[in-house]
Amino acid sequence: MLEEDRILKIDIENEMKSAYIDYSMSVIVSRALPDVRDGLKPVQRRVLFGMNEMGNTSDHPHKKSANCVGEVMGKYHPHGDSSIYGTVVRMAQPWALRYTLVDGHGNFGSVDGDGPAAMRYTEVRLERIGEEMLSDIDKETVDFQPNYDNSRMEPTVLPTRIPNLLVNGTSGIAVGMATNMPPHNLSESINATIALIDNPELTIPELMQYITAPDFPTGGTIYGYNGVKDAFETGRGRIVIRAKADIEPHANHENIIVHEIPYNVNKAELIKDIAELVNEKKIDGIADLNDESDYKGMRIVIRLKSDANANVVLNKLYKLTQMQSSFSVNNVAIVNGRPKTLNLKQILEAFIGHRHDVVIRRTRFELRKAEERAHILKGLIIASQNIDEVIRIIRGADSVDDARAQLSVRFELSDAQTLAIVEMRLRNLARLEQDKLHDQYAEIQQLIARLNLILNDEHECRELIKSELIAIRDKYGDVRKTDIDYTAGDFNAEDFYADDDMIITISHMGYIKRTPLSEFRAQNRGGVGSRGSDTRDEDFIEHIYPASMHNYLLFFTKKGRCYWLKVYDLPEGAKNTKGRAIQNLLNIDSDDAVNAVIRIKKLDDKEFVSSHNLIFATKRGVIKKTSLEAYSRPRANGVNAIIIREGDQLIGVELTDGKSEILLANRNGRAIRFSEEKVREMGRVSTGVRGMTLDGDEDEVVGMICMNADTLNNVMVISEKGFGKRSPLADYRVTNRGGKGVKTINVTDKTGKLVAIDTVNDDNDLVIINKSGITLRIKVSDIRVQGRATQGVRLINLEKRNDEIASVCCVDSDPEEETDADILVDEADQTPLPVDDAEEPQDEVDEVIDDEEETADDNL
Numbered sequence: 001m002l003e004e005d006r007i008l009k010i011d012i013e014n015e016m017k018s019a020y021i022d023y024s025m026s027v028i029v030s031r032a033l034p035d036v037r038d039g040l041k042p043v044q045r046r047v048l049f050g051m052n053e054m055g056n057t058s059d060h061p062h063k064k065s066a067n068c069v070g071e072v073m074g075k076y077h078p079h080g081d082s083s084i085y086g087t088v089v090r091m092a093q094p095w096a097l098r099y100t101l102v103d104g105h106g107n108f109g110s111v112d113g114d115g116p117a118a119m120r121y122t123e124v125r126l127e128r129i130g131e132e133m134l135s136d137i138d139k140e141t142v143d144f145q146p147n148y149d150n151s152r153m154e155p156t157v158l159p160t161r162i163p164n165l166l167v168n169g170t171s172g173i174a175v176g177m178a179t180n181m182p183p184h185n186l187s188e189s190i191n192a193t194i195a196l197i198d199n200p201e202l203t204i205p206e207l208m209q210y211i212t213a214p215d216f217p218t219g220g221t222i223y224g225y226n227g228v229k230d231a232f233e234t235g236r237g238r239i240v241i242r243a244k245a246d247i248e249p250h251a252n253h254e255n256i257i258v259h260e261i262p263y264n265v266n267k268a269e270l271i272k273d274i275a276e277l278v279n280e281k282k283i284d285g286i287a288d289l290n291d292e293s294d295y296k297g298m299r300i301v302i303r304l305k306s307d308a309n310a311n312v313v314l315n316k317l318y319k320l321t322q323m324q325s326s327f328s329v330n331n332v333a334i335v336n337g338r339p340k341t342l343n344l345k346q347i348l349e350a351f352i353g354h355r356h357d358v359v360i361r362r363t364r365f366e367l368r369k370a371e372e373r374a375h376i377l378k379g380l381i382i383a384s385q386n387i388d389e390v391i392r393i394i395r396g397a398d399s400v401d402d403a404r405a406q407l408s409v410r411f412e413l414s415d416a417q418t419l420a421i422v423e424m425r426l427r428n429l430a431r432l433e434q435d436k437l438h439d440q441y442a443e444i445q446q447l448i449a450r451l452n453l454i455l456n457d458e459h460e461c462r463e464l465i466k467s468e469l470i471a472i473r474d475k476y477g478d479v480r481k482t483d484i485d486y487t488a489g490d491f492n493a494e495d496f497y498a499d500d501d502m503i504i505t506i507s508h509m510g511y512i513k514r515t516p517l518s519e520f521r522a523q524n525r526g527g528v529g530s531r532g533s534d535t536r537d538e539d540f541i542e543h544i545y546p547a548s549m550h551n552y553l554l555f556f557t558k559k560g561r562c563y564w565l566k567v568y569d570l571p572e573g574a575k576n577t578k579g580r581a582i583q584n585l586l587n588i589d590s591d592d593a594v595n596a597v598i599r600i601k602k603l604d605d606k607e608f609v610s611s612h613n614l615i616f617a618t619k620r621g622v623i624k625k626t627s628l629e630a631y632s633r634p635r636a637n638g639v640n641a642i643i644i645r646e647g648d649q650l651i652g653v654e655l656t657d658g659k660s661e662i663l664l665a666n667r668n669g670r671a672i673r674f675s676e677e678k679v680r681e682m683g684r685v686s687t688g689v690r691g692m693t694l695d696g697d698e699d700e701v702v703g704m705i706c707m708n709a710d711t712l713n714n715v716m717v718i719s720e721k722g723f724g725k726r727s728p729l730a731d732y733r734v735t736n737r738g739g740k741g742v743k744t745i746n747v748t749d750k751t752g753k754l755v756a757i758d759t760v761n762d763d764n765d766l767v768i769i770n771k772s773g774i775t776l777r778i779k780v781s782d783i784r785v786q787g788r789a790t791q792g793v794r795l796i797n798l799e800k801r802n803d804e805i806a807s808v809c810c811v812d813s814d815p816e817e818e819t820d821a822d823i824l825v826d827e828a829d830q831t832p833l834p835v836d837d838a839e840e841p842q843d844e845v846d847e848v849i850d851d852e853e854e855t856a857d858d859n860l
Helices: 012-032 044-052 066-075 082-091 128-131 163-168 186-197 225-233 267-279 310-320 342-386 388-396 400-411 413-420 433-454 458-474 606-609
Strands: 101-107 123-126 144-146 153-155 171-174 180-181 222-225 234-240 244-249 254-260 284-291 300-304 324-330 333-335 340-341 481-487 500-509 510-514 543-550 554-558 559-568 594-600 614-618 622-627 650-656 662-665 670-675 703-706 714-719 723-727 756-759 764-770 775-777 805-812
Touching: 012 171, 044 066, 044 082, 044 123, 066 082, 066 123, 123 128, 128 458, 153 703, 163 186, 163 342, 180 333, 186 342, 186 458, 222 225, 225 234, 225 324, 234 310, 234 775, 244 310, 254 310, 267 284, 267 300, 300 310, 300 400, 333 342, 342 388, 342 400, 342 413, 342 433, 342 458, 342 650, 388 400, 400 413, 433 458, 481 500, 500 805, 543 764, 606 714, 614 703, 650 703, 662 756, 703 756, 714 764, 756 764, 756 805
Parallel strands: 222 481, 543 805, 594 650
Antiparallel strands: 101 123, 144 153, 171 180, 180 324, 222 234, 234 324, 244 254, 254 300, 284 300, 333 340, 500 510, 500 543, 554 559, 554 594, 614 622, 614 650, 662 670, 662 703, 714 723, 714 756, 764 775, 764 805
């Protein structure tokens, strides 16, 4: 034959396609993906089968791993020893498998990523639960196929009694596809399997009442439940896992103790990453980091600085390190020789179908063996009943075959029966042994009846499967290691900010910032104050509000618009910094400005928002009441909060519980008190009604406060030249809304006009900011309670600066703060006015603006 005749010309494109498809199918079916029935890849199945065949079981001593690897490699898996030993090691690592199938003795690595010792040093044997994977394999329960060299047979699947694919999970990368299945709790998995056997119509949500979520061998906490639902319902999902950590207080600092880390996270790498983040200043507050893990369990100690907030540091660790990681579920397994993505119910149905097939095949095998044994026993019983004749035939026969032939003809026996008779020992001729034959025959008949019932009655077969599953659950089941945080979701911005107290300042030109309350040290009244915000010459702090970092701030502008913002979204700055323009944070018109701010802890608390109201007050004395629920849905562009008439503007908003007393105060030192119930509730888009009658066009309302009638708080009033006092609420009698009110401070040239009114008690501090930027924080307890018609005392010394007060707010006192050195000045004249001048005879006037009807929501 010529050389060219032995060469076949083919298209290289077709040959590459064919070769690659063959290769990819080999990888998919015979290497990377598990079988849905036993949850094992071929190499894992061969390791377990090989160890069982060589007698390396739990009731025998450990054998060298090299012995096991050589047995599997030589007989079943003709690939490298490293891949086989790697499989053995993984099946013996308790942090890799939820239920280890191999009992390892020696160094099999660690959760720090340390590699195992060489296979010549380590020893292995099957775990008891691993033997359950091979139970009844010798009873024709599964199909066998020739091994790689046709020298022996190997199983195509193991007759497992545990839902291993669900219990231990798997991971693998094939060609064009991959699988990544999380482990689950054995008890939960079997309970779900039993429930599905009882009711095949169960839905996935109903099955999830039994299998709540994956259960990882390293513990941790599943953070959020949506990913679990997606994985169970579709076979794909993203499960977020968090480390378990506790905060331990010490004398002057706190420690974060990490006890469990997410699945597949390298502990040593985790500690290294935390140290790098600390060195790079990406995480503040960590002073030291130690790994104190031992044989008793994991313990990573993160020592914090004395001023660090442990919760904030912990949340940053979750965000920036693998203390929070995700497990991407991709339930791909081989089903009837094809890869398929499976949901929870499909995985359980495949296992139940496999167990049904195994039980039926085992029962048929046992029935055949039982019938064969009954046949033999029947022959022996016939022989024992005719023992004299049987002996005579055997003694007279020329050979064993001749004796068997004569017995067969005489008693109509089969070859198997005659063989058993001629091999029967003399001791079986005793009467006791003959009775045993009858007992054994009766037992075999009962067994045959039982086996036939299992084969013919589907209910009996299901009950048998359930009883075997229950036995496995009771023997190997345990409690969950992984907790579930159902309420959690993605990262919440609040997790990264401590809920510290802040002072929110807004300047006249619209600059806003938040400053820690601790920066405003308390001074005694009469002090000159300290330098506050560095503002432009024409700018000054106009509004000041206390709030905590997690509060919602509702901003109300002078035009009557409402905007929402979290306190932590505001720029932080020292008390002497300018801040940031509000227009850069909120969509406010250029000619509008914030005039009032309300802080709310939670807007999603339906009970709270429906039971509270917002009371609005304008410069011209108009007042309006609207339910807080109307302002509980934040919108980026804001909404209309109140309709403001021309020449008027919003000056204050208060949050009330529906039973408050409202006080309005004007520049001329008058105040009116009336019940909130006197103001009917209106919608968002309405104007309001008259709350106070002013003293001419030059007069205006400077503030509003809301107090409960039985409150112990006092009414605090402050004039523009630094004088102030507090008076009991009882000094202000209740009138109808719309009146002129009564005198609340004696306004003189010395005191200046009234600029602020607030509600205070002895546990409060006043933070005062004047137009030049000077701030003063004084204790309310230092200010005596006086009659409402007095001038008050000097709170801040403005004479040397020729300055005026711009804004005042009330904050809680800090009992641990030390006060500055006393800087006292003489008190102002406190002589009360004559009684007849202290009361306003026209305070019962009840002139009311025409009420505007509510209009429909403009959806702004």
